[in-house]
Amino acid sequence: MARGSAIRRRFTTPPAGWARLEPPSNAYACNCLILPGEVAVHLQANENSRFALRVENGKVLLFEDETPRVEVTFPEASAYYQQQTVAGHPFGSIAVLEGRSTLAFFYLWSCEYIKTRETCSFCFQVMADMAGYDLPSPSNAEVAEIIGWAVANADVQEVQLTAGTLFASQIECRRYAELLRTMDQTVGLDRIKSEIYCYLTAPNNPRDVDQILDAGADRVGHDLHVWNAELHARFAPGHARHVTRAGQLRALEHIADRFGPNKALSAFVAGLEPLDDMLAGAEYLASRGIVPAFSVWMPTPGSVTADSRPPGLDYYRQARREFARLYKTYNLNPPGAPAGSQVSLCRDIYRNMDAILEP
Numbered sequence: 001m002a003r004g005s006a007i008r009r010r011f012t013t014p015p016a017g018w019a020r021l022e023p024p025s026n027a028y029a030c031n032c033l034i035l036p037g038e039v040a041v042h043l044q045a046n047e048n049s050r051f052a053l054r055v056e057n058g059k060v061l062l063f064e065d066e067t068p069r070v071e072v073t074f075p076e077a078s079a080y081y082q083q084q085t086v087a088g089h090p091f092g093s094i095a096v097l098e099g100r101s102t103l104a105f106f107y108l109w110s111c112e113y114i115k116t117r118e119t120c121s122f123c124f125q126v127m128a129d130m131a132g133y134d135l136p137s138p139s140n141a142e143v144a145e146i147i148g149w150a151v152a153n154a155d156v157q158e159v160q161l162t163a164g165t166l167f168a169s170q171i172e173c174r175r176y177a178e179l180l181r182t183m184d185q186t187v188g189l190d191r192i193k194s195e196i197y198c199y200l201t202a203p204n205n206p207r208d209v210d211q212i213l214d215a216g217a218d219r220v221g222h223d224l225h226v227w228n229a230e231l232h233a234r235f236a237p238g239h240a241r242h243v244t245r246a247g248q249l250r251a252l253e254h255i256a257d258r259f260g261p262n263k264a265l266s267a268f269v270a271g272l273e274p275l276d277d278m279l280a281g282a283e284y285l286a287s288r289g290i291v292p293a294f295s296v297w298m299p300t301p302g303s304v305t306a307d308s309r310p311p312g313l314d315y316y317r318q319a320r321r322e323f324a325r326l327y328k329t330y331n332l333n334p335p336g337a338p339a340g341s342q343v344s345l346c347r348d349i350y351r352n353m354d355a356i357l358e359p
């Protein structure tokens with residue numbers, strides 16, 4: 001379903017309050033469905049998909065090629081996407097709800113790789129930025145305002161902070177630490193029941209990241225995206241040139257050494273590289289106490305990867321089994337409140353680890 005589902009017309013205007021489901025007319029809509037087993041899946045409309053959602057006898061069924069497969073559900077209805085900050089920005093232009101209870105800030109500040117044309121080819125945030133979408137860089141108070149509302153009104157239990165890359169990596173670290181302090185003063189970090197984690201560019205000086213964990217983040221992520229060096233340089237040219245693979249690993253290993261296992265994480269985008277390469281990278285990280293995460297690659301229309309074929313089921317099955325083995329072997333616990341995020345499979349893998357590993 002990485003390329004979306006057909007959604008029958010009758011289904012695009014559900015009664016208000018029925019589920020958290022925004023109409024396609026909302027430019028900031030971020031929808032998901034929940035498969036049996038509490039697996040959150042990103043939902044985007046694609047009338048050419050072989051998957052379709054239909055309502056039958058009051059139930060929503062997922063069809064594959066006209067065959068009903070499973071009944072699906074949706075997160076609880078929420079007025080989140082109707083909210084605006086005091087400064088007048090729609091909440092959805094700054095952060096989206098994922099799964100049942102994750103609030104994900106997707107672009108706290110602009111990515112400077114746009115200036116040098118070294119953006120990552122799978123990154124939808126910079127594509128939206130370059131396409132002229134109005135993506136505000138929110139103030140710390142605005143971020144705290146959104147979190148406070150979402151914790152009180154949308155059952156948010158987990159907060160994910162993501163931003164674009166700055167060439168001055170020490171500024172990224174300082175900004176995150178200041179933001180966490182503002183959040184603590186105005187919302188209270190202890191009101192975020194599950195966890196809060198920050199994705200940022202690996203800093204030149206790995207110790208710069210300490211202030212983020214000291215300010216209350218539960219973990220820090222430096223994404224490798226792909227392990228294969230040649231493909232890394234092709235898909236993430238800015239990272240490969242300015243941060244370098246060695247720099248990313250040095251920063252991740254510093255966090256694991258100083259703060260212990262499960263404090264650093266790094267996501268791979270499944271399908272961008274051969275499975276063996278991704279698994280070699282995941283094993284390298286896991287054996288050092290760094291959580292490898294498993295993102296679902298959803299080719300963005302217009303990106304250089306848009307015409308590539310996402311991997312087949314065998315790829316996902318093998319990757320799922322190997323990630324389960326790594327989590328079990330190295331006692332690792334990936335992020336994800338109930339149902340996890342709709343763009344990552346790691347929570348589903350962790351929750352079903354023993355069943356996946358049964359012979």
Ligand code: SF4
Nearest residue numbers: 111119120123164165
């Ligand atoms: S560095 Fe981050 S924000 Fe910039 S293009 Fe790559 S993934 Fe996107």
